Amino acid sequence: TQLLEQSPQFLSIQEGENLTVYCNSSSVFSSLQWYRQEPGEGPVLLVTVVTGGEVKKLKRLTFQFGDARKDSSLHITAAQPGDTGLYLCAGVPGYSTLTFGKGTMLLVSP
Template identity: 95%
Template sequence: TQLLEQSPQFLSIQEGENLTVYCNSSSVFSSLQWYRQEPGEGPVLLVTVVTGGEVKKLKRLTFQFGDARKDSSLHITAAQPGDTGLYLCAGVLGGSRLTFGEGTQLTVNP
């Protein structure tokens, strides 16, 4: 059983559309991070959220941490082909180790 459930697993959309990716758990996390990974590369950190209810914006990306710190969402507005990649959420339960979700493979078609 995966500690962090991401949905959807695959998403293929047209350029200009909006999308939301969800990351859910029954566990409470100290913090939650979102990463983007491209083929042949390691994950790159996009954002860290710490406080329940926190919302962070990074250009066209909006990240939200649930009030109970068990879930998070990533919303992309007006997606572009350059947004294509594997999006991973990762939680910190205690210490430093990251627990990752299975990932959402996003494809944005021109």
């Protein structure tokens, strides 16, 4: 059973479109992190959300942490080809280890 479920698994859109990807769990997390990974590279941290209901904005990216701290979403406005990559959510449930979802592969075509 995957602790963090990400959806969709794959998303192919045109430049300028908006999109939302989701990260869901039945467990409570003290924080959730979002990373983007490009081919041949390690994941790069985008944001950490800590407080239930928190919303963080990073230019065209908006991250939200659910009120119950069990889920998170990433919304991208006016996607660009440079946004292409694998988007991963991760968190530490309880006193366990940092766990990753399987990711959402985003392809933005010009």
